[in-house]
Amino acid sequence: MARFRRLIANLRGRDLAVGDIHGHFQRLQQCLDGVGFDPAVDRLFSVGDLVDRGPDSEAALDWLAQPWFHAVQGNHEALAITRVRGGRLDLDMYRAAGGGWFLDLPRARQLRFVERFEQLPIAIEVESAAGLVGLLHADSPYADWTVLRTWLELDDDPQVREVCQWSRRRLKVGDTAPVQGLRALLVGHTPVLEAKLLGNVWHLDTGGWASGHFTLMDMRTLQLVSPRPGETTVP
Secondary structure, three states: OOOEEEEOOOOOOOEEEEOOOOOOHHHHHHHHHHOOOOOOOOEEEEOOOOOOOOOOHHHHHHHHOOOOEEEOOOHHHHHHHHHHHOOOOOHHHHHHHHHHHHHOOOHHHHHHHHHHHOOOOOEEEEOOOOOOEEEOOOOOOOOEHHHHHHHHHHOOOHHHHHHHHHOOHHHHHOOOOOOEOOOEEEEOOOOOOOOEEEOOEEEOOOEOOOOOEOOEEEOOOOEEOOOOOOOOOOO
16 A cells, blocks of 8 residues: 555646545535536545445445545544454444444455555645645644655554544644645544634534535635535535
């Protein structure tokens, strides 16, 4: 797995980012339709946690096969990998967190998901005319994006990965220190009622997989473009 991935700017259409999906791909598709997403020219970037909790987790493989869909590895993808690869895992916790669909799959089917999840990078950076936009699932363990990039490219440090995929510290303490080297960092992991900006870090998990709504962000303008219930959004 390439733990760090770079993508050039999209010169043909929009680059949109979305928070945690958690097996609600049909609901996400409705949101994309509501903002006029065009897979011929647009791209969609996910901050991870594609699976668990929702009814469409198995659709993750179909979405990951699309050339316009790019995702980092979230902690829920990491849980599936741990289950199959033999790491320590509390199975009751995993099932309670929505992993029952995966635990109940035949071993061969589990392996198909894990082999694809293992290919997902921990971090993605995307070029834009206004500067680099980074994506992680939870948070950056370093105040400088270039340091994180170097660590991910050179070594698979479990402590670095732990912060990238599991940390809730920034939201918990209200840390507004920016991550240097980026125009913006987009993350999910911890649900918020509305997209929240701390420093240059945007928290985009607004509970579209639960009772909230999916938030889509235009990565070029850093503007929210999601339709809300009862509203019409013009792309």
